[in-house]
Amino acid sequence: MSTTSDDLDLFTPLFKYFRRLPEINCFKEAYSIETHPTLFEHCPITLTIDVDPSLGLQPITTWSLYSCKFSDGLYFLSNSFTSAGQRQWIDRCINIYPRQDKTNLGDNSNNQHLARIRWATLGYHYDWTNKIYKQGDHTKLPNELAQLSETIVKVISSNTNCPMMQPEAAIVNYYHINSTLCAHTDHSEYDALTKPLISFSFGNSAVFLIGGHTKSECKPSPILLRTGDIILMTGASRLCFHAIPRILSDPLLNDILYTNMDDNDKVCWSYIHDKRININLRQVYA
Numbered sequence: 244m245s246t247t248s249d250d251l252d253l254f255t256p257l258f259k260y261f262r263r264l265p266e267i268n269c270f271k272e273a274y275s276i277e278t279h280p281t282l283f284e285h286c287p288i289t290l291t292i293d294v295d296p297s298l299g300l301q302p303i304t305t306w307s308l309y310s311c312k313f314s315d316g317l318y319f320l321s322n323s324f325t326s327a328g329q330r331q332w333i334d335r336c337i338n339i340y341p342r343q344d345k346t347n348l349g350d351n352s353n354n355q356h357l358a359r360i361r362w363a364t365l366g367y368h369y370d371w372t373n374k375i376y377k378q379g380d381h382t383k384l385p386n387e388l389a390q391l392s393e394t395i396v397k398v399i400s401s402n403t404n405c406p407m408m409q410p411e412a413a414i415v416n417y418y419h420i421n422s423t424l425c426a427h428t429d430h431s432e433y434d435a436l437t438k439p440l441i442s443f444s445f446g447n448s449a450v451f452l453i454g455g456h457t458k459s460e461c462k463p464s465p466i467l468l469r470t471g472d473i474i475l476m477t478g479a480s481r482l483c484f485h486a487i488p489r490i491l492s493d494p495l496l497n498d499i500l501y502t503n504m505d506d507n508d509k510v511c512w513s514y515i516h517d518k519r520i521n522i523n524l525r526q527v528y529a
């Protein structure tokens with residue numbers, strides 16, 4: 244069968260390109276406010292609400308919100324976490340969230356297998372084999388995670404046309420330096436597909452590729468995600484193909500996160516210094 248231009252896969256070649264590109268070039272070529280300022284449109288934040296100090300966030304006046312001109316409905320938010328706040332979220336992802344049985348390892352209640360953890364699900368658990376959520380397969384979404392995503396979505400939606408979202412399911416992804424995440428869309432949220440998906444990055448950096456609704460619709464755009472960055476997928480971007488072709492070792496990570504380490508910080512640093520953690524949250528039901 245011949246391949247027509249309509250079904251030409253534009254995603255995989257770029258995935259392979261970033262998979263192999265020297266790290267220094269990844270930092271230059273993946274879009275960031277510093278390297279590609281014209282691709283981001285600054286959205287002034289006008290809402291001021293009291294933010295619970297336990298969420299590890301900076302005052303809202305310091306947050307920088309941008310809409311991404313290369314992907315309709317995609318928002319990028321930086322400068323919203325304090326360093327101590329990021330350390331606290333990394334600590335939870337290392338010491339609390341993986342201690343349960345909904346992980347790639349099954350039961351990890353004693354956290355003995357942390358080095359081999361790849362994902363943990365919270366709230367409604369995603370069934371990776373059948374690509375569904377089940378009403379009965381549910382544990383409580385940790386309060387602090389629900390509060391964090393509600394706070395951020397509230398601020399973003401008050402300044403954009405992004406709808407509000409009730410967080411019901413979270414996936415925590417753990418990446419080693421050589422890990423990748425293949426191209427996919429997140430479409431299992433039944434009747435909540437008009438609701439945004441929010442995604443937090445901690446630890447080392449990543450190249451995040453976002454393309455179209457099919458792999459052939461458009462060439463994907465590469466975004467640089469660093470520790471503390473947040474992206475929100477809403478509107479057209481909510482159902483776009485995306486992937487992580489590359490984790491990048493961030494030379495500044497120690498300075499950003501772990502100056503003056505106490506004993507617990509040392510444990511966290513020994514894990515995160517060569518990893519990246521992503522937490523993403525979705526509404527599942529209407």
Ligand SMILES: O=C(O)CCC(=O)C(=O)O
Nearest residue numbers: 414416429442487521523
């Ligand atoms: O690690 C990331 O930034 C993306 C994760 C993701 O796309 C997913 O879990 O569905």
Ligand SMILES: [Fe+2]
Nearest residue numbers: 427428429485
């Ligand atoms: Fe995804």
